[in-house]
Amino acid sequence: MSELQEREGFVEEILDELIPEGVDWQRLVVRYPIPSLLVAAVGGFFIGRRHGPEIVGALSTFVAGEVSRNVDQLLSREGE
Amino acid sequence: MADLKDIKSNLEDGAETAHEAVTDGVDAARKRFQKLGDQAQDQYQKVSEQVQDRYKKVSHDVRRGAERASKEIRRGAERARETYGDVAETAQKTYTQVRSQAGNVSREVSLYVRDNPAKAVMIAAGVGFLLGLVVRRGSRDDEA
Numbered sequence: 650m651s652e653l654q655e656r657e658g659f660v661e662e663i664l665d666e667l668i669p670e671g672v673d674w675q676r677l678v679v680r681y682p683i684p685s686l687l688v689a690a691v692g693g694f695f696i697g698r699r700h701g702p703e704i705v706g707a708l709s710t711f712v713a714g715e716v717s718r719n720v721d722q723l724l725s726r727e728g729e
Numbered sequence: 730m731a732d733l734k735d736i737k738s739n740l741e742d743g744a745e746t747a748h749e750a751v752t753d754g755v756d757a758a759r760k761r762f763q764k765l766g767d768q769a770q771d772q773y774q775k776v777s778e779q780v781q782d783r784y785k786k787v788s789h790d791v792r793r794g795a796e797r798a799s800k801e802i803r804r805g806a807e808r809a810r811e812t813y814g815d816v817a818e819t820a821q822k823t824y825t826q827v828r829s830q831a832g833n834v835s836r837e838v839s840l841y842v843r844d845n846p847a848k849a850v851m852i853a854a855g856v857g858f859l860l861g862l863v864v865r866r867g868s869r870d871d872e873a
Binding site: 675 | 835838843847848849850851853854855857860861864
């Protein structure tokens with residue numbers, strides 16, 4: 650339960666950072682659910698079309714770095 | 730004098746004979762003409778009857794054909810009307826069903842979005858992002 654809440658909090662943090670401060674996006678989404686989804690999908694579409702490969706590259710680099718960091722930690726723990 | 734009388738009587742006989750011959754000839758000719766006329770009339774009547782019979786037969790056939798065609802057309806129109814009615818009814822039912830289902834889906838999506846706004850927005854953005862990537866790749870492949 651706490652993990653789920655943490656994850657949702659993380660997503661909300663990302664959205665709060667992405668969306669300007671003056672916009673109460675949660676109220677807008679609750680009030681207009683379908684248009685909000687459409688706007689999000691269209692935004693995602695254009696981002697994916699324009700900067701998709703760069704974002705995928707950055708994400709894969711980040712994931713690979715995290716994986717190697719965790720593996721290093723595990724190996725160093727085992728070595729100790 | 731006697732000679733004159735003989736001549737006169739001969740002439741009278743001859744005239745009478747000629748008159749009889751002409752009368753007979755005229756009678757014979759009249760009879761023949763009448764016979765010919767009767768034959769022609771019979772022939773004409775026969776031909777006329779035949780023509781009338783044929784006309785009646787043809788007109789009967791045409792009337793029967795027209796009646797049959799009219800029946801077929803009426804039957805076809807009825808069938809087309811029934812088919813149109815069935816198709817319209819099915820289309821109406823399908824439209825109502827699809828509308829109801831779309832309404833249900835929209836309500837469920839709205840509920841989910843209200844419960845989890847951040848997750849829903851991120852999922853929508855992610856789906857859009859993936860679609861954008863796919864479209865970009867497709868357009869690149871087309872250009873290549």
